[in-house]
Amino acid sequence: MNTPQPSELAYVPFVSVANMMRLVHSLGVDRFLSDLAAYIEEDFKRWPEFDKTPRVASHSLEGVIELMPTADAELYGFKYVNGHPKNMKEGFQTVTAFGVLSSVSNGYPVLLTEMTLLTALRTAATSALVGRYLAPKGASVMAMIGNGAQCEFQALAFRALCGITRLRLYDIDPAATAKAKRNLEGQGFDVMACSSAQEAVEGADVITTCTADKQCATILTDNMVGRGQHINAIGGDCPGKTELHKDILTRAQIFVEYPEQTRIEGEIQQLAADHPVTELWQVMRGEVPGRTDANQLTLFDSVGFAIEDFSALRFVRDKVAGTAFSEPLDLLADPDDPRDLFGMLTRAG
Template identity: 55%
Template sequence: MTTVPFLDVPAMARWVAHRGPEAVIGRLVDALAADFARWPDLDKRARIASHSRDGVIELMPAADDVTYGFKFVNGHPRNPARGYQTVTAFGVLADVHNGYPTFLAEMTLLTALRTAATSALAARYLARAGSRTLALVGAGSQSEFQALGMRAALGITHLRVWDTDPGAQAKLARHARALGFEVHEATSGEDAVTGADVITTCTADKANATVLTHDMVTRLARPGVHVNAIGGDCPGKTELDPAILRAADVYVEYEPQTRVEGEIQQTPDLVVTELWEVVAGRRDGRRGAPATAGPGEAFARHAGDRRTPDDTTVTVFDSVGFAVEDWTALRFVRDDVPAGFLRHLDLVADPEDPKDLFSLVVAAQEDDRADAREALDRLMGLAGRGHVDALAHR
């Protein structure tokens, strides 16, 4: 029998608690950096999305020459009002050699961890040195993870929090204070971004919203603020004033996907840089060694014309979530989680003769007949004893 290890939701939560969420995110940042540095060698494609009036359901595949993986994930902004999570997900790894699944895991918690780690990876290269204050516009399921990611990457100590839902804002403030952050509960988006070194926007409405304006970025935030835009992640769903994008240096994960789903769907001619190029040293970020390699692959062809960001440059990471990040996270968990946290599923049909799949049905029929005979034998035995007992008491 070939079984597949499976990490369910309670076990994932136990693993995160066991390792510590901030430590997990920090280690995921390093794992992502290693995979981003070998980006050209990976099999990548934009996610496969099925949109409806209620939300979107997506498949997100990625692979190298050893391991294939995919994530199944939804995004339904109205779900919380109906008692459901906005996002739920699971993921699968498989062996490229034979196609067999090798690992299954819940990915609702894991997606929050990998999103925070990806944000932290971008901030490692793009935020100003000495950044200590993070503005969080949107206090939903991602927010605590984002705060921990930015502390792991930058040493963030202060949070300025705003959400149109007072309950969500209070929830984040409560958790963040328990995690050791200084928290300012803002009265507006403008209040939240005042004096911020980094701004993360993470709202759920499936609309072309403007939760962050150019004036908020240039007048209220600190000069050279880094904007981490993670809420816009499908066609027709954005958060930023397009003027911010036109005035900033903009970085993305995978341009073909971000052009359709990200903030830059509003600015189709905008020149952007893929983050992997910065991680691999082909392009300049604000922090880290200057680029020494030649031009990147397709979709970064004009990036060489851009200046290196300085401490007055606004940088934007237009993050929509990309399959390589999930693939990295799944492999990281598979290799790190203790065996005792795992269940095993009999998921692979594995007949003795690989060409005789029907033998599994024949064996099951024989098992059913054997079970039926055993049940009848038990029934007849009980009936016999009862008949004898009844005769003895006449």
């Protein structure tokens, strides 16, 4: 049989993992994170323009697979992402992801990209962006509890956006801490490996929790958290998966992405459904205050929202335009006469 040559319309630019790594290195990780944070901030500041819905989750005993769609008037984006804490022991990653950006006006995808790396980068960029609004002034020390795949990205983003240079690491698996310490010292950080979470939080301005167990864990208890700190809670992002003791929540000022989703998935699933929270988009627009004094305990109850992925997809689309970091993928059938799909098929035979 002959080999049909798809038309231009049939091709969707695809960014593979290898090309995403090339893109990151072409910009440098720090600039990638800072520029990406600017895209995220831009989209948070126009929050009401988005079509928003809590992500669609399919839970199993071993993990979750989620679809995270959102759209503005011009673009539609979604991410596929899984979360399987037991994967790591079997040589697989806890989280893998890919995503698509499409034209709202005709429904055609304009970008397909790996998002395993991109999710790590956007999660870190979001945390640090929020840190810029909420971390205490002059913050330079961050405790990091949970030293898995997300850890280094968080550290780099907090240095690029908030000036954090000293890290205090703790993980229940010392091998994870050793891995993160090695990587982060290679990036010029002053790194202390700690033997307990209690030790890690001593003197920290910011506390990042990023653990993977799918359970209601208590990574931080109330006595471990002082006044004036900012907690960046990443790992509690699923029903039945939390990291903080409830007492911390009741005395912290809680900041969230999208309350409808966070109340299901975040630390605040432990609280009453009407417990007051502050929406970050309103803080970024200057409509409500962020941190109001040096003694306040602030908490970013991060679960990850579709708009952050949308920003990341927009960012990648803009950055790969005109580069060799994408390849054309024959994803869409494109008959000469759009009604003659069958004719296209028979002519290929």
